[in-house]
Amino acid sequence: xxxxxxxxxxxxxCLFGANFAVAQDIAIERGEQTYMRVGCYECHGTDGxxxxxxxxxxPDTLPPEAIANFVRxxxxxxxxxxxxILSDAEISDIxxxxxxxxxxxxxDSIDILRxxxxxxx
Amino acid sequence: MVSSSKESKSEVGxxxxxxxxxxxxxxxxxPDEVSAADSPTQAIKSDAQTKRGLAAPxxxxxxxxxxxxxxxxxxxxxxxxxxxxxxxASSFGSDFMIDVMKSLDLDYVFSNPxxxxxxxxxxxxxxxxxxxxxxxTCMHEESAAAMANGYYKAALKPAAxxxxxxxxxxxxxxxxxxxxxxxxxxxxxxxxxxxxxxRMGGTTWRHSAQDPAAMVRDFTKWDDQPASLxxxxxxxxRGWKISTTPPMEPIALTVDSTLQEMKVDDRxxxxxxxxxxxxxxxxxxxxxxxxxGLLVDAESPVIxxxxxxxxxxxxxxxxxxxxxxxxxxxxxxxxxxMPTKHYLNQTRQSGRLxxxxxxxxxxxxxxxxxxxxxxxxxxxxxxxxxxxxxxLITISVNxxxxxxxxxxxxxxxxxxxxxxxDAEATLPVLIEEVKEAMSRSRSRALSRKEKMFRxxxxxxxEESRQLAASGWNSSPVSxxxxxxxxxxQIKTEDWALVSVGASERFVSSWPHRLWDIDEHYRYLGIGxxxxxxxxxPAAVGxxxxxxxxxxxxxxxQCDGDFMYANGALWTAAHHRIPLLTVMHNNRAYAQxxxxxxxxxxxxxxxxxxxxxxxxxxDPNIDYAKLAExxxxxxxxxxxxPEDLRPALIEAVKVVKSGYPALVxxxxxxx
Numbered sequence: 001x002x003x004x005x006x007x008x009x010x011x012x013x014c015l016f017g018a019n020f021a022v023a024q025d026i027a028i029e030r031g032e033q034t035y036m037r038v039g040c041y042e043c044h045g046t047d048g049x050x051x052x053x054x055x056x057x058x059p060d061t062l063p064p065e066a067i068a069n070f071v072r073x074x075x076x077x078x079x080x081x082x083x084x085i086l087s088d089a090e091i092s093d094i095x096x097x098x099x100x101x102x103x104x105x106x107x108d109s110i111d112i113l114r115x116x117x118x119x120x121x
Numbered sequence: 122m123v124s125s126s127k128e129s130k131s132e133v134g135x136x137x138x139x140x141x142x143x144x145x146x147x148x149x150x151x152p153d154e155v156s157a158a159d160s161p162t163q164a165i166k167s168d169a170q171t172k173r174g175l176a177a178p179x180x181x182x183x184x185x186x187x188x189x190x191x192x193x194x195x196x197x198x199x200x201x202x203x204x205x206x207x208x209x210a211s212s213f214g215s216d217f218m219i220d221v222m223k224s225l226d227l228d229y230v231f232s233n234p235x236x237x238x239x240x241x242x243x244x245x246x247x248x249x250x251x252x253x254x255x256x257x258t259c260m261h262e263e264s265a266a267a268m269a270n271g272y273y274k275a276a277l278k279p280a281a282x283x284x285x286x287x288x289x290x291x292x293x294x295x296x297x298x299x300x301x302x303x304x305x306x307x308x309x310x311x312x313x314x315x316x317x318x319x320r321m322g323g324t325t326w327r328h329s330a331q332d333p334a335a336m337v338r339d340f341t342k343w344d345d346q347p348a349s350l351x352x353x354x355x356x357x358x359r360g361w362k363i364s365t366t367p368p369m370e371p372i373a374l375t376v377d378s379t380l381q382e383m384k385v386d387d388r389x390x391x392x393x394x395x396x397x398x399x400x401x402x403x404x405x406x407x408x409x410x411x412x413x414g415l416l417v418d419a420e421s422p423v424i425x426x427x428x429x430x431x432x433x434x435x436x437x438x439x440x441x442x443x444x445x446x447x448x449x450x451x452x453x454x455x456x457x458x459m460p461t462k463h464y465l466n467q468t469r470q471s472g473r474l475x476x477x478x479x480x481x482x483x484x485x486x487x488x489x490x491x492x493x494x495x496x497x498x499x500x501x502x503x504x505x506x507x508x509x510x511x512x513l514i515t516i517s518v519n520x521x522x523x524x525x526x527x528x529x530x531x532x533x534x535x536x537x538x539x540x541x542x543d544a545e546a547t548l549p550v551l552i553e554e555v556k557e558a559m560s561r562s563r564s565r566a567l568s569r570k571e572k573m574f575r576x577x578x579x580x581x582x583e584e585s586r587q588l589a590a591s592g593w594n595s596s597p598v599s600x601x602x603x604x605x606x607x608x609x610q611i612k613t614e615d616w617a618l619v620s621v622g623a624s625e626r627f628v629s630s631w632p633h634r635l636w637d638i639d640e641h642y643r644y645l646g647i648g649x650x651x652x653x654x655x656x657x658p659a660a661v662g663x664x665x666x667x668x669x670x671x672x673x674x675x676x677x678q679c680d681g682d683f684m685y686a687n688g689a690l691w692t693a694a695h696h697r698i699p700l701l702t703v704m705h706n707n708r709a710y711a712q713x714x715x716x717x718x719x720x721x722x723x724x725x726x727x728x729x730x731x732x733x734x735x736x737x738x739d740p741n742i743d744y745a746k747l748a749e750x751x752x753x754x755x756x757x758x759x760x761x762p763e764d765l766r767p768a769l770i771e772a773v774k775v776v777k778s779g780y781p782a783l784v785x786x787x788x789x790x791x
Contacts, residue, residue, distance in 0.1 A: 038728050039718045042711065042790045049592025051600060051791040052629035053715070056591045076497075079722035107590040112609045116635060118582030119462050119575070 024096060031097030034090045038081070048098045054078070061098040064091045212248075214350050214383035215240035217391055218376065219249040221354045222281070224393045225361050229272060229665065230254040230310070231265035232283040237312025237328050240381030241283060254281065257665070257696060259658070260688025262289045266296030267648075267655045267686065268662030269307045271619060274456075274645040275674075276666035277432060279306040279364060286311035286333025286375055294337055295652040296659075300371050301340035302529045303455070303649035304428055306364035307371035308357075309337070314378045315346070334373040339526040342370035350380060350391055358394045366399040367431070367543040368518040401431075403550060404516055404542030412482070412514050412538055413554030417563060419480035419512070422448045425471075425492055426458035429484040429544045433641040436460070438548040439484070445555050447570040449474050449577075453486065454625075454633065457644040462637050464574050469581040469634070476506050483515040483536075484544040490534035514538040516547050529650065585634040597787045598762045600705065604631035606762075607675065607703055610769045612636075614673035614777075616643065619663035619700070622656035622679040623648045627712070628705055629791050632677075642672065654685030657702065661689045664700035664781075673776065676702045678783075680737060680744065681710045687747060693781035694752035701776045703769075704744050704785040706758065709736040711790040748783040757785025 035041060035048075043054030050056030062070075068091050071081040107113040218241060222230075234242055245256050259265040262284045269280040284293050290311055300307045314320050314329045334344035343363045345356040353376065360372040385391070416422055424443060430436045439458050443450050449467035451474065452459040459466045467474055475481065475492065483489045493513065495506045507513075513536040520541045522530060540547065589601035618632055624647055625633060638644050645663055648655030660676035667674045683704065693700050709732070718731035732738075745755035754775040756768035765786060772782040 039714070039731055042715050042718065045592050045595065045599065045789045045791075046597060047592060047595050049595055049599065049789075050588065051592075051789060052626055053791040056588070079719040079728075081722060081728075082725050084725050085722060085728055102594075104591045104593050104595075107587050110590055110593055112605050113586055113589055116582075116586055118579040119464055 027093050027096040028100045029097075030090075031093035031095070034086075035094050035097055038086055038090075040094065043078075047101045049101075049104060058098040058101050059103050061095055064088065064095045067091050067095065212385060213240060213244065213381065214353075214385060215244035215381040216248040217350050217385055217388065218353055218357070218381070219244045219254075221357045221393050223249065223253055225358065225396055226278075227254045227281055227308075228276070228278065229257050229269075229280045230283050231257045231259050231268045231272075231280060231662065233259050233262055233265060233289065235283075235285040235289055235312055235328070236324070237285045237287075237314060237378050238283050238310065238376065238381065240378060241310070241312070241376065244381075257692065259692055261658075261686055262292035263294075263296050263654050264658035264661075264686045264689045264692065266293045266300060266307065266309070267658035268665070268689070268692070270296060270300040270303060270305050270655070271645065271659030271662030271664075272666050273300075273305050273307065273662075274303075274659075275617065275619060275642060275663035275670070275672075278666075279308055279361065280662070281308040281310055283310040284312070285328050286313040287328050287330050290333060290336055290373075295650075296655060297337050297371050298340045298527070299648045299650040299652045299655050301527075301650065303646065304367070304369050305371070306361075306369040308360060308364060309341070309371055309373040311373055311375045312378060313346070313375050315348075316377075316379055319379045333375050337371075337373055339524055340371070341373045342368075344373035344375070346375035346377070347380075348377070350383065350385070353380065354391065354393050358396050361396060362399060367401045367546075368522045369431075401543035401546040402518065402521070402541070404540035404544075404547035406550065408538055408540045409516075409547060409550050410554045410558075412516075412540065413551055414558050415480055415512055415514070415538075416446055416448070416482065416555060417558045419448075421474075421478050422446060422480040422482065423451060423474050423478040424448050424482045424484065425451045425453065425475075425486050425489075426484045426544075427453040427486040427488075428455045428646075429548075430456045430458045430641055431543075431545050435545040435548070436641045438545065438552065440465075442548060442552050442555065445552065445559065445564075447567045447574065449574060451475070451492075452633075453492075454644060455487070455646040455649060457638055457641050457646075458484075460637075460639045461633055462639065464571070464578040467574065467577060467581075469585070470577060472506065476508065478507065478511055480512040480514070481507065483513075483517070484548075485517045485519075486515065487519065487529070488531040489513075489515055489536070490532040493534065512537050514540070516540040516542060516544045516551075518543050582635070585631075589631065589635060592789065594762060595789065596760050596762065597707070597789050598759065598765060599789050600628040600791060601631050602762050603703065603705065603765065603786050603788055604628055604677070605635065606765045606769055607677075607701075608632070608636050610766075610773050611673055611675055611701070614773075615671060616673045616675055617663070617667055618644050618677070619667065619674045620645065620656045620660035620676045620678070621647060622677070622682045622705075623651050623653065624712075627679055627791065628677055642667075642670075648682075653682050656682040658686050658689035658692075660700055660702065661693045661698055661781075664693065664698045665696065668699055668779075673773075674700045676700055678702045678704050680704060680706045680708065680742065683744065684737075684742070688751075690748055690753050690781065690783070691751040697779055698781060699776045699779050700781045701772055702748075702781065702783040704757065704783065705788050706742075706744060706785055707788045707790045708738050708741060709790065711735075714790070744785040745783065748785075754780060754782040755785065756783075758787050759785060760787045 044050050044057050048057035068088055074080050265282040269282050272280040284290055311333045313333050314325055320326050320329055347353040347356045356374055360374055364372045443465040450459045450465050451471040452468045493507045494503045496503045515536050592599040593602055656678050664674035714731055714735040717735055718728045721728045721731055745757040748755035759765050768784050772784050775782040
């Protein structure tokens, strides 16, 4: 009896985990599509790694609520994204996508960047 | 005597034809030569899509071509020397015009051939031996003007363009405007047939005008349409002088086709005036002394430099002034004013420094208002970003810049001291006055800032270095990776970044953030008028100058800009101009994509339409194939960043062997 219950719990957890993973994959895919469609890539790069036009969004991606708060009321160069253009659910998907992006290497692990120094002498 | 002279010239003409034929032949056979297994510049052929077949010939072939060309050129020069010394009388008006150009040591005329200046064209190649000036074949007058612009900024010597005063000038106008906004001297020679009785048929009429220069008068400093050869000589020398006196600007000279064909019977009766360059205007001594006193007393002075360094001396002077005061410099870098690795180059800290400054000195800053105010373009608002009571001082020739129609003079900036004078010419006096005003104790006090500025510089550099790693392995390739892989391959050469198109921001300013730009010639600024179609031809013009100076020329080329004037690649191949072009191929007019999207956001009407009209996709353009078709070695399109280094290594070899090369890199937007 006990064994059966344990087996059921394990099966449930596996199924739940698998479903969660599938759902997460779908969210990541949706997030990437939205990220590209609404033009985040233009300033932040196709994988959120940033450039002079827009800072990196990953790693350490902000939670969806913080991002929503920023894009709704952006005071600077960042275009404002009202709810009509980018919903909270879409922002959550974008965060899922950004969380899934492989981290960049450290500057010191890149041969070209390792030896760079700030001054001539 | 006369017939003998004619025979000599015919012979020279034939030799030049042979020389031209060899060049043309070499150019057309180039693509087939590259597959030679022993070629040092052999193509990376493993993948036809990413690493394309090339146009660079083998070393033997290059040596043979160069040798043959040299022999022909030498023979041609000898023949000319003989003919010219035997008969010192010029036969035609256009021959005399070439004498005038030679007196000014004019090296190049950038041109696309046209019937209204046939006489001049023939005189350059035959009478003048196609040397000083040499005719550089351009595929568009807009390219010709940009080449002259780039040539000046590398050689610090004006070049000429030659075009129809009507249809050619309409093409050239955009890049004459870019030169105007860039304060670059340029001599535009405009063909015209003034006397209607001399016009032979329809096209001659369509290619004539009462006042050709009217079209560009709002963005040239001076123009003339001389009615005699003597007047031409004086106008040419006068125009050269006006153009090269700060504020330097293009000038236009309309040259009548009838005058070009005029038979000259008495050459000795024509005089070429002596050219003496004007000394640039220096700022008034009293105002400069007052400025020096304020600089020495200021606690947080900031120096902003834009087109200060007309010459390498400008950079040395700025370094000396900044070090005397331990004052940070913000280099807008329309010319390279301050070495990027000097600890007082604090360009990346401009917002913070300007907002805290108690004195700001602007040196040849075109948009000083834009430096002391922050602008929100989306909201169309602005507010001062300087603190109350800040002393504002400018030294520039901006107030000597007297045209009103085109608005590139920017918004009016109220200042406390405005010194009209060339900043580079004024700096020696300013430095002298600063030394005079500086006590030992004040000097010691100011020197204590050095440590702080060194730390700020190091921190800023480190921040950029870390950011460059972000997206290092991304595909499309990050602009940081593209720029740093490029720098890695050229940094041991005597390199010069001759063009980045309309803005270095398009590649997130990586060269100025991480490259060691330690010489004036290493960076030549941007297409100042923002007119698209500047980048590639300007790079070719600059590379032509650098070829003689032994510098390795590099061009970071935006794709949208490339498609305006890509015929310049053929000019580079044809004239054997070594230039490494790296395509920043983001497959978009990215700036406009962002702006259209920003507008759509603001209007709350969705953003998914922003790519319409702003992306360059479907189909994607194959720039490597395009380059290959014009006889230029090429590789790409490169989407995997790991493919970039081997392609660049091969491209550098090609360029070092004296040829142009293009590497197409599919990149992130910025």
